[in-house]
Amino acid sequence: MNGDMIMKVTHQEKELKQLITKENRFLEGRKNHKESAINRFLADKVPEKLSDNINVAFSKAFSVIFDKGTSVIELTYKKDELEKDFQVDLYSARIRGTSKSLKKLSNKADIAGGVNLAVSGVSGIGMGLLGMGLPDIPVFTAMILRCIYEIAIRYGFGYETEEEKYFILLLIEGSVSYESHLEEINRKIDEFIVNPVLPAGYNRSEQILSASSVLSSELLYMKFLQGVPVVGAVGGAYDVIYMNSISKYSRMKYKKRFLLNYNKEVNV
DSSP: OOHHHHHHHHHHHHHHHHHHHHHHHHHHTTSSOOOOHHHHHHTTTSOTTHHHHHHHHHHHHHHHIIIIIHHHHGGGSOHHHHHHHHHHHHHHHHHHOOHHHHHHHHHHHHHHHHHHHHHHHHHHHHHHHTTOSTTHHHHHHHHHHHHHHHHHHHTTOOOOSHHHHHHHHHHHHHHTOOHHHHHHHHHHHHHHHHSOOOOTTOOHHHHHHHHHHHHHHHHHHHHHHHTSTTTHHHHHHHHHHHHHHHHHHHHHHHHHHHHHHTTSSSOO
């Protein structure tokens, strides 16, 4: 093995070590889940059927976008240019073999996450001012997937196959989960990273229901509040908080996939 390869492996391992520390910090921060003061205040004011309605809305949004809407989302960014940009940065990272060249890839993924964060905030607050809670869900879902799609491209991965859709649904579910459930989802994600195949008995509809159920449970009170005109802007603003969590967790996991594939003789 030549000196350049040793340098590359060293920087790759350094990045991976830092990433694992960051991941562990994320998981540690979610070991104990406590309801916020605003959630406790709203607990007895939320209609019983709202949770089911939100769950159905998220499930329908995921199904529609996966089946028909991905091409529409792709109109909001230049996919071909992003893919070419990744290939250029990957080539540069492998030639230079420096930590800085590797960080350049993750920095661009961070920027993509930040842009989508800002857009989701504007959208959520706007919908809240109009008292639109449930109608915001398809828009918010599209923003979630747009964010993840861009992150995937920034690390050289696709999102069209059933395997990648499974991975994306796990990312979304894990990012808004806590305690033992997060540990379970995180384990499934790491297993997929090592061996990217669908689990036995996989059913997309069931996986969508699983992700939607966690999302609806987590966003229940905020979507209820968002349905109240003007005051709903507060609920809509929480779209940013959840989008940030989804983006952060997704960036960590895609970066992990990228780093573990970095020295393979095939394209990532």
